[in-house]
Amino acid sequence: MKKSSSDLLKKLVIYFSAIIFLIWTILPLYWMIITAFRPEKEIYEGLVFPREISMNSILAIFGFGEEYKTVGSTLTPYMINSIYISLIVMFISTLLGTLGGYALARIRFLGKDVLSTISLFAYVFPTVVIMVPIFLIFSIWKLINTPIGLILALLSHT
Structure with missing residues (x-):
């Protein structure tokens, strides 16, 4: 059975909508994870891919490292x-x-x-x-x- 162009167009619209929805959903999660591993100076530059990866923010959350040992700094x-x-x-x-x-x-x-x-x-x-x-x-x-x-x-x- 031959597929009509309307069926093909309908599938194309569905797939395009699904891809847009996936990007809309995944992008904030990606941005959150990438921002957590960026150095502090790189966060506000708006780069999609980080130039370097740093664990300093993660270490600060858990209170590791000498410079992070302050009262009440650990979560x-x-x-x-x-x-x-x-x-x-x-x-x-x-x-x-x-x-x-x-x-x-x-x-x-x-x-x-x-x-x-x-x-x-x-x-x-x-x-x-x-x-x-x-x-x-x-x-x-x-x-x-x-x-x-x-x-x-x-x-x-x-």
């Missing part, structure tokens, strides 16, 4: 805390989501349809709507600025 404890909290939230969220999804899909029980409708309806509300009630509840429970409070706040979206 390492904050990164460790973020990884710690996110791993706990990920584990609990995955566990609860798996068990809840299995129960809703496989087990027959009274109120199954109501429960699944309520859980889907919760996604309609933006996060901002529940911020004040969560803050008030956490204030009463003395969970403000605690790791447990942060974990529970992040799990409230699950």
Whole structure:
């Protein structure tokens, strides 16, 4: 069967759009990574490809090197805390989501349809709507600025 020129044009437009979208998506990521490895003097020159690659910025973030040893200059404890909290939230969220999804899909029980409708309806509300009630509840429970409070706040979206 012979392809018509309209089919060829349609494919060409689709491929061209996909390439433009890919460039639009990948370019900021490329720029972020390349900028992280550039020397400081080269960052504002606007070159697409760096003339030299330097690890000084990366070392400064983690507090390595003599010239970077100042009070509060390292992000390492904050990164460790973020990884710690996110791993706990990920584990609990995955566990609860798996068990809840299995129960809703496989087990027959009274109120199954109501429960699944309520859980889907919760996604309609933006996060901002529940911020004040969560803050008030956490204030009463003395969970403000605690790791447990942060974990529970992040799990409230699950």
